[in-house]
Amino acid sequence: MRALINSYDVVVIGAGPAGSMASYNASKMGAKTLLIEKSQEIGEPVRCAEAVPKIDELYGIPADPSFVRTTLDGGYIIAPNGKVIAIRGGKTDGYVVERKIFDKHLAIRSANQGTKIAVKSRVTNIEKEGSGYVITINHMGEEYKVRTKIVIAADGVESSMAEMVGLKSKKNVKEVCSCAEYEMINGKCIDDKMLELYFGGVAPQGYAWIFPKGDTVNVGLGIIGGKKSALEYLDDFITNPILEGRLENATPVEFKCGGAPVGGPIEKTYAEGFIVVGDAAGQISPLTGGGISLSMDCGLIAGEVAAKCIKQNNWSEEAIKEYETIWHEKYLHLLNNDLKYKSILQQLTDTELNAIGDSIEGDLDDVNVPKIALKAVKKSPSLLKYLKEIL
Numbered sequence: 001m002r003a004l005i006n007s008y009d010v011v012v013i014g015a016g017p018a019g020s021m022a023s024y025n026a027s028k029m030g031a032k033t034l035l036i037e038k039s040q041e042i043g044e045p046v047r048c049a050e051a052v053p054k055i056d057e058l059y060g061i062p063a064d065p066s067f068v069r070t071t072l073d074g075g076y077i078i079a080p081n082g083k084v085i086a087i088r089g090g091k092t093d094g095y096v097v098e099r100k101i102f103d104k105h106l107a108i109r110s111a112n113q114g115t116k117i118a119v120k121s122r123v124t125n126i127e128k129e130g131s132g133y134v135i136t137i138n139h140m141g142e143e144y145k146v147r148t149k150i151v152i153a154a155d156g157v158e159s160s161m162a163e164m165v166g167l168k169s170k171k172n173v174k175e176v177c178s179c180a181e182y183e184m185i186n187g188k189c190i191d192d193k194m195l196e197l198y199f200g201g202v203a204p205q206g207y208a209w210i211f212p213k214g215d216t217v218n219v220g221l222g223i224i225g226g227k228k229s230a231l232e233y234l235d236d237f238i239t240n241p242i243l244e245g246r247l248e249n250a251t252p253v254e255f256k257c258g259g260a261p262v263g264g265p266i267e268k269t270y271a272e273g274f275i276v277v278g279d280a281a282g283q284i285s286p287l288t289g290g291g292i293s294l295s296m297d298c299g300l301i302a303g304e305v306a307a308k309c310i311k312q313n314n315w316s317e318e319a320i321k322e323y324e325t326i327w328h329e330k331y332l333h334l335l336n337n338d339l340k341y342k343s344i345l346q347q348l349t350d351t352e353l354n355a356i357g358d359s360i361e362g363d364l365d366d367v368n369v370p371k372i373a374l375k376a377v378k379k380s381p382s383l384l385k386y387l388k389e390i391l
C-alpha cells in the first residue's frame with residue numbers, strides 16, 4: 001500500500017468517449033483533472049460496431065483519416081423478407097471509425113488540455129471524505145490513493161462506481177442487450193457507404209448489422225433473450241440466404257462481444273461531488289444501442305459543470321444537479337421515446353415487420369417513427385394495436 005500521492009479537483013474514472021470528453025472540458029475550464037483507465041491501452045478491448053455521427057459538425061473534432069475508415073451516406077433497414085429501405089442523410093450519415101484509435105485520439109485531446117492520465121489503473125474503491133472522495137487505484141498489483149473534490153464515473157456498462165455511492169438502479173442491469181461481432185475481411189456490403197440493419201428473427205428483440213469499415217466489415221448482432229447465444233445467432237446470420245452470399249468468402253480478423261445497457265437511463269445521475277455519465281448512466285439509445293455521441297455530449301456537460309463547481313468552490317448536491325438538469329432537457333425525451341419504440345418493436349412478428357417494410361415506398365430522408373407508423377397502419381390496419389401509442 002502506498003501513501004496518498006496526489007490531490008485533484010476532478011477525477012474521471014474510465015477513458016471511453018464519455019470520460020475523455022468530460023476530462024477534456026474539465027481541464028479546459030481550469031480544473032486539475034486526472035483520467036483513470038483500467039486497460040493498459042486506451043480504446044482496448046473494442047466492444048462496438050464503430051459507427052459515429054458527424055463528430056466534426058457536432059463536436060468540432062476533425063474527422064481524422066487516422067481513425068475514419070468509412071464516410072457514410074446513410075443506412076439500409078432490411079425487413080425479414082429482404083425488403084431494403086434506404087435512409088439517406090438525417091441522423092444516419094457519419095463515419096465508421098477505428099475505435100482503438102478514435103478513443104485514444106479523444107484521450108490525447110484531453111491530455112493536450114492538461115489532463116493527467118493513468119493507464120493500467122483500476123479503481124477498486126471510492127470512499128467519502130468530508131465533502132470530497134478518496135479513490136483507491138490498483139496499478140500493476142500496487143495500491144495507490146488519490147484525493148478529489150469531484151468524481152465523474154464514466155466506467156461503462158459494467159459500472160460499479162455509481163453503485164458504490166448508492167446511485168445505480170438495478171433496473172438497467174436487467175436490460176443489457178448481448179452483442180457478438182466479427183470484424184471480417186473479404187465480405188461485401190450492399191453499398192460501401194451505407195450501414196445495413198436487419199430486423200426480425202435473425203436477432204430476437206434486437207437487430208443484426210453489417211457496417212462497412214474500409215477494407216473490412218463489422219458483422220454483428222445484439223439480442224435480448226432468445227433461444228441461443230448471441231454468437232450462435234451471429235454464426236447463423238452470416239450464412240443466412242437474405243445476405244445473398246455476400247459474406248460467403250469472408251473470414252474474421254477480430255471478435256468482439258459486450259453488452260449495451262438499453263433499459264433507459266438510471267434514475268439519478270448525480271450526488272454531492274459525484275456525476276455518472278455515458279453507458280454507466282444508461283445514456284444510450286434503447287432502440288439502436290448507439291451511445292457514442294450521447295456519451296460524448298453528456299461527458300462534455302459533466303466536465304463543464306464539474307469545472308464550474310470547482311471555480312465556485314461549491315460541489316454540493318444542489319450545485320452538481322445542474323448536470324442532470326441540462327442533460328435531461330437535451331436528451332431525456334429522446335431516450336424515453338426510444339424506450340417506447342423498442343418495446344413496440346419487440347412485440348412484432350416477422351410478418352408484421354414485413355408489413356411495415358412493405359408499407360414504405362422509396363427512400364426515406366430520416367427515421368421519422370410516427371410517419372412510418374402512420375403509413376404502416378394505413379396499409380395494414382391490424383398493426384394499429386401496436387402502433388397506436390406512436391400515432
Ligand SMILES: Cc1cc2nc3c(=O)[nH]c(=O)nc-3n(C[C@H](O)[C@H](O)[C@H](O)COP(=O)(O)OP(=O)(O)OC[C@H]3O[C@@H](n4cnc5c(N)ncnc54)[C@H](O)[C@@H]3O)c2cc1C
Pocket residue numbers: 013014015016017018019036037038039043047048049050051052121122123124154155156157159179180181220256257258259260277278279280284289290291292293295
Ligand atoms: C457490440 C456493441 C456495438 C456497439 N456499436 C455502437 C455503434 O456502432 N455506435 C454507437 O454509437 N454505439 C455503439 N455501441 C455503444 C457504445 O460502444 C457505448 O455507448 C460507448 O462506448 C459508451 O461510452 P462510455 O465512455 O460511456 O463507456 P466505454 O466506452 O465502455 O468506456 C468505459 C471505460 O471505463 C473503463 N473502466 C471500467 N471500469 C473501470 C475501473 N474500475 N477503473 C478504471 N477504468 C475503468 C473501461 O475499461 C472503459 O475503457 C455498441 C455497443 C456494443 C456492446
